[in-house]
Amino acid sequence: MYFILYTSDASEMCSSDEINNILEVSRRNNPANLVTGLLIYKKPAFLQYLEGPKGAVTALYEKIKGDSRHFSVKTIKDGEIEARVFPDWEMGFAGEGDLQPLKWKWDVDKLTRFSFANELEDSMDVIKSFVGARSLKENTPT
Numbered sequence: 001m002y003f004i005l006y007t008s009d010a011s012e013m014c015s016s017d018e019i020n021n022i023l024e025v026s027r028r029n030n031p032a033n034l035v036t037g038l039l040i041y042k043k044p045a046f047l048q049y050l051e052g053p054k055g056a057v058t059a060l061y062e063k064i065k066g067d068s069r070h071f072s073v074k075t076i077k078d079g080e081i082e083a084r085v086f087p088d089w090e091m092g093f094a095g096e097g098d099l100q101p102l103k104w105k106w107d108v109d110k111l112t113r114f115s116f117a118n119e120l121e122d123s124m125d126v127i128k129s130f131v132g133a134r135s136l137k138e139n140t141p142t
Helices: 016-033 054-065 106-113 123-128
Strands: 002-010 036-042 045-052 070-080 092-095
Touching: 002 054, 016 036, 016 054, 045 054, 054 070
Parallel strands: 036 092
Antiparallel strands: 002 045, 002 070, 036 045
16 A cells, blocks of 8 residues: 655635535545545645555556646655555545644645655654544535
């Protein structure tokens, strides 16, 4: 099992409708490719975790890097994992309003200017903190 955690800046055209479209397409296509994960959006940036077979995850990541809704795509961490973090999440979503109740702070300026992995002792702990938030599994932007 392989994972990629990355951040990107959202283009100006990336509205709530566009994010809903990203989620709809992901939730429709990911099961066939055995990909699961979580998309976090706090204007103006995305943080996304993808997991699944290495070929499927890397192909999806290459597609994302070419998507006009994203720019400044940066890999934070990638590698092999023993088991999925989100085994039944086709694509979870957390928006800015979802981050507050989870008591999780995301400093977008630090994320986009510095290596996220250097800012956190273990960036996977951040992703794993969302596992218990089952309401995010089928969440959409409001």
